[in-house]
Every structure is written in C-alpha cells, then in structure tokens.
Amino acid sequence: MGNKLFxxxxxxxxxxxxLEEIFTECGTVQSARVIKDRSSGRSKGFGFVEMGNDDxxxxxxxxxxxxxxxxxNITVAExxxxxxxx
DNA sequence: GTTGAGCGTT
Numbered sequence: 825m826g827n828k829l830f831x832x833x834x835x836x837x838x839x840x841x842x843l844e845e846i847f848t849e850c851g852t853v854q855s856a857r858v859i860k861d862r863s864s865g866r867s868k869g870f871g872f873v874e875m876g877n878d879d880x881x882x883x884x885x886x887x888x889x890x891x892x893x894x895x896x897n898i899t900v901a902e903x904x905x906x907x908x909x910x
Numbered sequence: 911g912t913t914g915a916g917c918g919t920t
Contacts, residue, residue, distance in 0.1 A: 832912035859914050869911045904913055 825902065827854070827881040831888075832870040832899035834858065840871075846898075847873045850887050851880025872903055 831843065844856035858871035875881040881902070889900040 830913050834912085836911075857914070859912095862915070867911090868914090870913065872914060899912065901913090906914060 825878045825882060827875045827878050828903040829873045829875065829881055829884060830870065830899070830901050830903040831873055832901075833896050834867065834869050834871060834898060835894035835896050836867040836869060837894060838867060838871070843871050843873060846888060846891075846893060847875065847884055850875075850884035852876030870899075 834843070838858055840856055840858050843858050844853045847853045847856060852875060854874040854876060856871065856873045859868045860866055861868060873884070875884055885900050885902070888898065890897050
C-alpha cells in the first residue's frame with residue numbers, strides 16, 4: 825500500500841488547491857495535483873494526491889471515495905504506477 | 911469527461 829492516490833470523476837472546475845483542501849481533512853497532504861491538458865490547461869477530470877503516510881492514504885480512500893464534491897461523486901483509489909512514457 | 915510530463919532526435 826502506497827501513499828499515492830488517484831482521484832477521478834472530478835469537476836472540471838477543480839484545481840490543485842481545491843484537491844488539497846479535500847484531502848487535508850483526512851491527514852497530511854504532501855502534494856496534490858489536478859491533471860490538465862498540457863497544451864490547453866483544461867482539467868482532464870482526475871488528479872493525484874500524496875498523503876503523509878500509507879495509513880492516512882488508506883483512511884482518505886475510505887472517507888472520500890464516492891464522496892460528493894461540486895455535485896459529482898469522486899473516485900478515490902490507490903494510484904497505479906505511471907506508464908513508461910506518458 | 912477516470913491513472914500524471916517534458917525535452918527534442920532517429
């Protein structure tokens with residue numbers, strides 16, 4: 825179990841700060857990033873969060889997976905490794 | 911709207 829989380833089904837109005845605000849209520853947020861199109865800067869509707877430790881990460885999954893944010897039920901799960909070349 | 915980037919050449 826790692827401390828890196830995948831967060832899906834985000835509103836397109838979500839940003840890095842908003843994502844951090846959601847997860848800081850469940851523990852220490854080391855970093856939070858909403859993935860955006862690298863050319864247009866528009867949200868891709870998902871993001872990644874690194875918690876302070878695996879326990880906080882696990883807790884955040886339990887508490888925030890399926891939680892409603894901005895009218896959408898967000899997905900929270902442990903992140904899979906990045907592909908070799910994005 | 912669901913698993914992340916950017917540099918820059920063979």
